[in-house]
Amino acid sequence: MRMGIYGYGNLGRGVELAIRQNPDAELVGIFTRRDPSTIKTLTGAAVYSRDELESMKDAIDVLVICGGSATDLPEMTPALAKGFNVIDSFDTHANIPVHFEKVDAAAKAGGKLALISAGWDPGMFSLNRLYASSILPEGKDYTFWGKGVSQGHSDAVRRIPGVADARQYTCPCEAALDAVRAGENPELGTADKHERVCYVVAEEGADRARIENEIKTMPNYFADYRTTVHFISAEEMKKEHSELPHGGFVIRTGKTGMCGEHSHVIEYSLKLDSNPEFTASAIVAFARAINRMAKRGNTGCRTVFDIAPADLSPMSPEELRAHML
Amino acid sequence: MRMGIYGYGNLGRGVELAIRQNPDAELVGIFTRRDPSTIKTLTGAAVYSRDELESMKDAIDVLVICGGSATDLPEMTPALAKGFNVIDSFDTHANIPVHFEKVDAAAKAGGKLALISAGWDPGMFSLNRLYASSILPEGKDYTFWGKGVSQGHSDAVRRIPGVADARQYTCPCEAALDAVRAGENPELGTADKHERVCYVVAEEGADRARIENEIKTMPNYFADYRTTVHFISAEEMKKEHSELPHGGFVIRTGKTGMCGEHSHVIEYSLKLDSNPEFTASAIVAFARAINRMAKRGNTGCRTVFDIAPADLSPMSPEELRAHML
Numbered sequence: 001m002r003m004g005i006y007g008y009g010n011l012g013r014g015v016e017l018a019i020r021q022n023p024d025a026e027l028v029g030i031f032t033r034r035d036p037s038t039i040k041t042l043t044g045a046a047v048y049s050r051d052e053l054e055s056m057k058d059a060i061d062v063l064v065i066c067g068g069s070a071t072d073l074p075e076m077t078p079a080l081a082k083g084f085n086v087i088d089s090f091d092t093h094a095n096i097p098v099h100f101e102k103v104d105a106a107a108k109a110g111g112k113l114a115l116i117s118a119g120w121d122p123g124m125f126s127l128n129r130l131y132a133s134s135i136l137p138e139g140k141d142y143t144f145w146g147k148g149v150s151q152g153h154s155d156a157v158r159r160i161p162g163v164a165d166a167r168q169y170t171c172p173c174e175a176a177l178d179a180v181r182a183g184e185n186p187e188l189g190t191a192d193k194h195e196r197v198c199y200v201v202a203e204e205g206a207d208r209a210r211i212e213n214e215i216k217t218m219p220n221y222f223a224d225y226r227t228t229v230h231f232i233s234a235e236e237m238k239k240e241h242s243e244l245p246h247g248g249f250v251i252r253t254g255k256t257g258m259c260g261e262h263s264h265v266i267e268y269s270l271k272l273d274s275n276p277e278f279t280a281s282a283i284v285a286f287a288r289a290i291n292r293m294a295k296r297g298n299t300g301c302r303t304v305f306d307i308a309p310a311d312l313s314p315m316s317p318e319e320l321r322a323h324m325l
Numbered sequence: 326m327r328m329g330i331y332g333y334g335n336l337g338r339g340v341e342l343a344i345r346q347n348p349d350a351e352l353v354g355i356f357t358r359r360d361p362s363t364i365k366t367l368t369g370a371a372v373y374s375r376d377e378l379e380s381m382k383d384a385i386d387v388l389v390i391c392g393g394s395a396t397d398l399p400e401m402t403p404a405l406a407k408g409f410n411v412i413d414s415f416d417t418h419a420n421i422p423v424h425f426e427k428v429d430a431a432a433k434a435g436g437k438l439a440l441i442s443a444g445w446d447p448g449m450f451s452l453n454r455l456y457a458s459s460i461l462p463e464g465k466d467y468t469f470w471g472k473g474v475s476q477g478h479s480d481a482v483r484r485i486p487g488v489a490d491a492r493q494y495t496c497p498c499e500a501a502l503d504a505v506r507a508g509e510n511p512e513l514g515t516a517d518k519h520e521r522v523c524y525v526v527a528e529e530g531a532d533r534a535r536i537e538n539e540i541k542t543m544p545n546y547f548a549d550y551r552t553t554v555h556f557i558s559a560e561e562m563k564k565e566h567s568e569l570p571h572g573g574f575v576i577r578t579g580k581t582g583m584c585g586e587h588s589h590v591i592e593y594s595l596k597l598d599s600n601p602e603f604t605a606s607a608i609v610a611f612a613r614a615i616n617r618m619a620k621r622g623n624t625g626c627r628t629v630f631d632i633a634p635a636d637l638s639p640m641s642p643e644e645l646r647a648h649m650l
Contacts, residue, residue, distance in 0.1 A: 134610040134637040262598035273587035310630040312459040
C-alpha cells in the first residue's frame with residue numbers, strides 16, 4: 001500500500017517511522033504547508049508542497065492526515081476525502097458526529113473511503129468500550145488516562161509568570177482504579193479518577209509558593225484535581241521529561257447469573273513510551289484496512305467500529321485462523 | 326432476534342441467562358438429545374427434542390450450539406449450519422482450520438451464516454492478539470490463563486486411587502507476568518507461564534503423601550509444572566470450590582522509534598467468576614452480529630476476526646459514534 005503523510009509534526013514523524021515496520025506499506029512522500037526545503041525528515045523521505053498533492057493522486061492509496069483536531073482536521077479531512085482515501089486521528093469526542101457527516105458526504109461525492117478518529121482514544125479504547133459493553137450489558141465502564149503528558153495542561157502552566165518550562169502528567173488515581181476493579185461501581189468524575197503532577201522550572205528569583213498556588217487554583221485545569229507541583233532544574237527537565245509517554249485503562253465490570261451473583265472484570269490497558277508513535281502505529285494498521293476496503297468498492301466515512309479486525313493484519317484469513325484464533 | 330439453544334449443559338444454561346440481559350434477544354427454546362420432560366430449565370424456557378428442530382426453522386434466527394469440542398461440535402455444527410444460522414464455541418485451536426472449512430461448505434450450501442469459535446479464548450483473547458500484533462509488528466505476545474478451574478486436570482486428579490474429589494486451578498506465574506510486562510521478551514513455554522494448584526478431598530485412611538506424589542509426577546498434566554496440593558474437607562470443597570471461575574491475560578510488548586527506543590505494553594485481562602456465563606454472554610453479542618449479517622445476505626462461515634465491532638452492539642451506528650467512540 002502506497003501511503004502519503006499530510007502534515008509533519010509529532011504524529012507525521014510517527015507515521016513515517018511506523019511505515020518502516022510494515023513491509024506491505026511504502027511511503028510515497030510527506031506533504032506540507034511549509035516550504036519543503038526547510039524540512040529534514042527522519043528517514044530521508046521525500047517532502048512535497050501540499051500544492052503538488054493533487055497531481056500525485058494516482059500514486060497514493062491512503063493519505064494520513066496529521067493535523068490538529070481543533071482547527072486543522074475539521075477543514076482538511078473533508079477537503080482531502082474528495083480526492084483520496086484518507087485517515088485521521090480526530091479526537092474531539094463531542095464533535096465526532098458532525099465531523100463524520102462532513103467527511104462521509106465528501107468521500108461519497110469523490111468515490112473515496114475515509115476513516116476518522118483512529119488511534120487509541122478515540123480508537124483502541126473505544127473498541128474496548130464497545131466490545132465490553134456488548135458482552136456485559138449489565139455493567140459499567142470506566143476510562144482512566146495516564147500516566148501521560150498533557151500538552152494543554154503543560155502549556156497552561158508555562159503561561160504563569162515566573163515559569164521557564166513545565167511538564168504536566170495526568171495520572172490515574174490508584175484508589176479509584178482499585179475500587180473499579182473490585183466491582184464497587186463507584187460514581188467517579190474525571191477529577192475523582194485522575195491526579196495531576198507538574199514538573200516546573202522556575203525563573204531565577206521567581207516566587208515558587210505563588211507559582212504553586214496559581215497552578216493549584218487554576219480553574220478547569222487544576223482546581224478540581226489533586227495536584228502536586230515539583231520544582232526541578234532545566235537540566236533535569238531535559239533529561240527526565242522530554243518524552244511524550246501516555247496510556248491508560250478501560251475497565252468494565254458486570255454481572256451475570258440468575259440474580260447477578262457472578263462478577264466479571266474486563267480490563268484493557270496501554271503503557272506507551274511515545275504517544276504519537278503508538279497512535280501512528282495504530283493508524284498504519286487501520287490504513288491497511290481502508291486500502292483493502294476501498295479496493296473492494298467501499299466509499300464514504302467509517303470509524304474503527306466498522307472495521308472487521310482481519311482487515312488490520314498483514315496475515316491472510318487462513319493464517320489468522322491457524323495461528324491467531 | 327429469536328434464538329435457539331442446542332444442548333443444555335453449563336454453556337447452554339449460560340446462554341439462557343445471557344439472553345435475559347439483552348432486550349433485543351428472545352429465547353425460542355432449548356433443544357436436547359435427552360428426553361425433554363427430564364429437563365428443568367433455569368428460567369422456565371421451553372424444552373424440545375432435537376427432532377422438533379427441523380420443523381421450527383422459520384422461528385429461529387440464530388441457533389447457539391452448546392456442545393463439546395472433542396466430539397460434539399465437529400459433527401453438530403456442519404450438520405446444523407445447512408439449515409440454520411449457527412454459532413459455536415469450538416475451542417480446539419489446532420483443529421479450527423478443518424472445522425472452519427466443513428462449516429463454511431455446509432453454510433454456503435444451505436444459504437446460511439455461521440460463526441465458529443466464539444467466546445474468550447478463542448474469542449476475545451484472539452481479537453486482542455490480532456489487534457495488538459497488527460499495531461505493534463515488532464513485538465511479541467503472550468497469553469496467560471487463570472486463575473481458573475481446568476476440568477480436564479480436575480478429572481485427572483479424581484482418577485487417582487484414594488481421591489474422593491478434586492479441583493485444579495491453573496494460575497499464571499506472577500514472576501513470568503512481571504517479566505513480560507517489563508518488556509524483557511522472555512522465552513516462555515506453557516509450564517513457565519503457569520502453575521497448578523490442586524484442592525483434594527482424600528478418602529478416609531488414604532495415603533496423602535502417595536496421592537500428592539502421584540499428582541506431582543503425572544506426565545503431561547503436572548510433571549512439568551510447579552504444582553501445589555492442598556488437602557481439604559468435603560465441606561470446604563463444596564463451600565469454596567463449587568464455582569467455575571477463569572480468566573487470563575493477553576500481553577503484547579513492542580518497540581517503535583528510529584532504533585526501537587520506545588517500548589509499549591498492550592494488556593488485556595479477564596477476571597471471570599463464571600467461565601460458562603461469560604462465554605455465553607460473548608456468544609449472545611456475536612449472535613446479534615450474525616443475525617444482522619445474515620439479514621444483509623451474508624452466507625458461509627466467519628470467525629470473530631470477520632465481525633465489524635459495531636454489529637455486536639444493540640446501539641445504532643449514530644449512537645455508537647456519539648457515545649462510545
